[in-house]
Amino acid sequence: MGSLSRYLLLHLAVMVFSFTSVFAKAAANAYNDGGLTDKWFIMFAIFMVLNCVVYAFFWQIVIKKIPLNVGYANRSVYLIWSQIWAVFIFNEQLSMQNIIGLAIVMAGVIVVSLSTDNDESTPAVTEDGEGGID
Amino acid sequence: MFYMMILFVATFFSAFSQILLKQSAMREHRSFIFEYLNWRVILAYFIAFVVLFANTYAFTGVDMRYGAVIDTFTYVFVMLLSYFLLKEKFNKGQLIGNLIIITGVAVYTLG
Numbered sequence: 001m002g003s004l005s006r007y008l009l010l011h012l013a014v015m016v017f018s019f020t021s022v023f024a025k026a027a028a029n030a031y032n033d034g035g036l037t038d039k040w041f042i043m044f045a046i047f048m049v050l051n052c053v054v055y056a057f058f059w060q061i062v063i064k065k066i067p068l069n070v071g072y073a074n075r076s077v078y079l080i081w082s083q084i085w086a087v088f089i090f091n092e093q094l095s096m097q098n099i100i101g102l103a104i105v106m107a108g109v110i111v112v113s114l115s116t117d118n119d120e121s122t123p124a125v126t127e128d129g130e131g132g133i134d
Numbered sequence: 135m136f137y138m139m140i141l142f143v144a145t146f147f148s149a150f151s152q153i154l155l156k157q158s159a160m161r162e163h164r165s166f167i168f169e170y171l172n173w174r175v176i177l178a179y180f181i182a183f184v185v186l187f188a189n190t191y192a193f194t195g196v197d198m199r200y201g202a203v204i205d206t207f208t209y210v211f212v213m214l215l216s217y218f219l220l221k222e223k224f225n226k227g228q229l230i231g232n233l234i235i236i237t238g239v240a241v242y243t244l245g
Binding site for chain 2: 057059063064067068069070072073097100101103104105106107108109110111112115
């Protein structure tokens with residue numbers, strides 16, 4: 001897997017993760033309208049859990065290929081995705097300071113990514129003591 | 135202060151769960167399904183689940199916006215634990231980048 005593919009998969013996983021907050025917010029709105037037994041609340045809560053499962057699937061593939069500290073730094077981009085969904089789906093407002101904060105986060109992610117050796121990959125561990133086969 | 139401590143301790147466990155996931159990803163497994171069905175991944179997501187509830191409890195006593203700031207300690211713990219437990223190396227650029235991200239989250243949240 002090339003470095004571009006790795007980062008694309010990483011950011012796909014992050015984007016999927018950002019939908020968790022969308023479903024959580026939708027579930028919270030449904031809860032306020034109809035309580036715990038509201039069918040929309042139950043549906044969005046299920047989607048939230050399913051979304052976490054999909055994210056977990058991609059994340060496990062991603063961290064096999066990318067150092068954890070780099071992957072986790074890139075995960076902060078979910079803040080930006082969350083804001084995009086908040087504005088376009090829930091019609092929420094962003095303050096100028098929110099936008100500045102997000103720009104700083106993005107700058108940090110770029111610095112981390114550009115500082116990372118693109119040929120860096122994590123070898124599989126096969127020796128007992130150092131690792132092994134599960 | 136008690137609720138803030140819960141959030142802070144939760145960031146450590148969040149980072150630790152990521153270490154477990156990474157350790158699982160670094161190992162060879164008998165088949166594809168065992169990449170997900172092994173004790174490390176199951177324990178990692180159990181921890182994530184407990185952290186989720188601990189955070190929910192903590193938010194009864196702490197404003198949401200401070201939660202996101204305290205959560206940035208997860209980046210610090212991930213770096214420290216990946217250095218000491220996974221022997222991952224990080225360079226000055228990655229360190230500075232993570233500090234910029236933490237600053238950005240603080241600016242965003244406290245805005």
